[in-house]
Amino acid sequence: MCEKSAGREKPSDSNAYRATIRSLRCSPAEAHQVGINEHYKINDDLVQLTQRIKVSTQLLDFEWAVELNRYSLEFIGLWPKMKETTQEKLMSNVRVLLLIIMVTFFGVIPCIHSLIRVWGDLMSMTDNLQFTLPLVSMIMKLIVMWSKKAALAPLLYMIAKDWLKLKSDEERKIMIRCARIPRMIIICGFIIMFASFILLFILPCFGITMRYITNVTDPGKPLPLQTYYFYDTDTSPYFELTFVAQGVTLMVSAMGYTAIDSLFGLLIFHVCGQLKNLKGRLMIGSEKQSNFDHVLADAIMDHVVTDGRHLSFIRLSFLVTVVANIFAHMCLYCVVGECLIAQCEGIYQAVCDYHWYELEPKQARNLILLMTRANKSLYVTDILCICIHTLSQRSTNVLRMLSGHPSEHPLDICVI
Numbered sequence: 001m002c003e004k005s006a007g008r009e010k011p012s013d014s015n016a017y018r019a020t021i022r023s024l025r026c027s028p029a030e031a032h033q034v035g036i037n038e039h040y041k042i043n044d045d046l047v048q049l050t051q052r053i054k055v056s057t058q059l060l061d062f063e064w065a066v067e068l069n070r071y072s073l074e075f076i077g078l079w080p081k082m083k084e085t086t087q088e089k090l091m092s093n094v095r096v097l098l099l100i101i102m103v104t105f106f107g108v109i110p111c112i113h114s115l116i117r118v119w120g121d122l123m124s125m126t127d128n129l130q131f132t133l134p135l136v137s138m139i140m141k142l143i144v145m146w147s148k149k150a151a152l153a154p155l156l157y158m159i160a161k162d163w164l165k166l167k168s169d170e171e172r173k174i175m176i177r178c179a180r181i182p183r184m185i186i187i188c189g190f191i192i193m194f195a196s197f198i199l200l201f202i203l204p205c206f207g208i209t210m211r212y213i214t215n216v217t218d219p220g221k222p223l224p225l226q227t228y229y230f231y232d233t234d235t236s237p238y239f240e241l242t243f244v245a246q247g248v249t250l251m252v253s254a255m256g257y258t259a260i261d262s263l264f265g266l267l268i269f270h271v272c273g274q275l276k277n278l279k280g281r282l283m284i285g286s287e288k289q290s291n292f293d294h295v296l297a298d299a300i301m302d303h304v305v306t307d308g309r310h311l312s313f314i315r316l317s318f319l320v321t322v323v324a325n326i327f328a329h330m331c332l333y334c335v336v337g338e339c340l341i342a343q344c345e346g347i348y349q350a351v352c353d354y355h356w357y358e359l360e361p362k363q364a365r366n367l368i369l370l371m372t373r374a375n376k377s378l379y380v381t382d383i384l385c386i387c388i389h390t391l392s393q394r395s396t397n398v399l400r401m402l403s404g405h406p407s408e409h410p411l412d413i414c415v416i
Contacts, residue, residue: 058163061163061172061175061176064183072256075252076256078145078146078259103142113227115128117217118214127211167277178269178272178273185261204224209222223239227246347370
């Protein structure tokens with residue numbers, strides 16, 4: 001290979017190529033090969049730089065799509081993470097537990113106590129329930145979200161993979177369009193939350209309240225919530241501490257209430273975006289028949305979910321057992337429905353085959369009632385008498401069609 005002569009500087013004149021050849025102790029052919037290698041090296045660098053820019057753009061898109069949900073849920077300790085240290089997990093659990101305790105002891109229990117005291121007064125009950133019901137719902141959401149936090153982490157990881165993988169500009173626009181909807185939902189939720197916080201917490205500081213005030217609910221200074229505590233809230237500093245505690249509880253509860261619902265919207269709209277992209281790929285494959293196999297293979301690889309050898313035999317057995325249990329329950333409805341239909345049709349057929357013409361007219365007339373009743377569908381009812389078309393009717397009809405036996409007498413079962 002050629003070597004650069006010592007003491008030569010990098011040429012900067014117009015004849016750079018010739019100067020480079022003269023500065024190298026090699027032939028023009030070798031210099032040409034060096035230029036080709038440098039050209040390929042520059043192209044590789046450009047490709048790597050382009051890929052880094054694309055990955056950076058995709059990462060920014062993912063952060064833009066989930067940042068509001070992530071900030072809100074991280075604040076209350078409910079943002080699902082694939083990898084979490086022991087300290088981070090402990091701090092998240094502590095934040096969730098503190099929020100549950102705060103909502104329970106500063107909101108729900110005092111509100112329910114006040115509801116018992118005003119029971120019978122429609123206006124006071126309405127003023128109480130407009131805060132009690134959302135707070136109770138908030139506690140239920142916190143507990144469910146806390147228990148399902150580990151199950152949601154793989155879903156968010158798959159969302160991140162969908163955003164970071166290579167995609168066309170049209171697919172990126174579709175994903176951004178679908179991500180903008182839950183983003184606007186959480187923004188509107190935050191705006192409503194801030195406006196409600198001003199009406200419920202800031203205005204009472206100036207003597208203006210939005211609540212329905214009575215001598216029973218608020219004999220002294222009014223609080224943001226209709227509550228009843230076991231201590232005197234009119235004296236200082238108990239009133240100020242209770243006032244601030246209720247304000248913080250309302251603020252954090254509203255944030256969690258909005259963030260949990262918007263996370264569900266984020267998951268659903270992301271799936272909608274992926275389905276739109278899949279639809280677009282299939283339409284492209286239908287237009288280009290020669291590339292159909294490749295397009296279909298890419299779509300399958302993007303949407304297939306595999307666990308490989310990581311699926312243990314115990315977990316596989318559990319899943320098979322669950323599916324078999326569900327199928328057995330469905331077959332149980334079909335079997336009992338078929339038994340009921342068979343007995344009903346048997347009675348109807350027995351009445352029809354009866355030698356009624358050998359009876360007296362008055363005796364034969366008694367068979368009409370039995371024939372009319374046996375010709376109708378039977379109902380299985382309980383005390384509440386709530387009737388629904390159960391799975392047995394549809395499943396039985398499907399199984400009959402598959403086996404070639406059409407159903408003439410549909411079965412309507414009423415269960416609860």
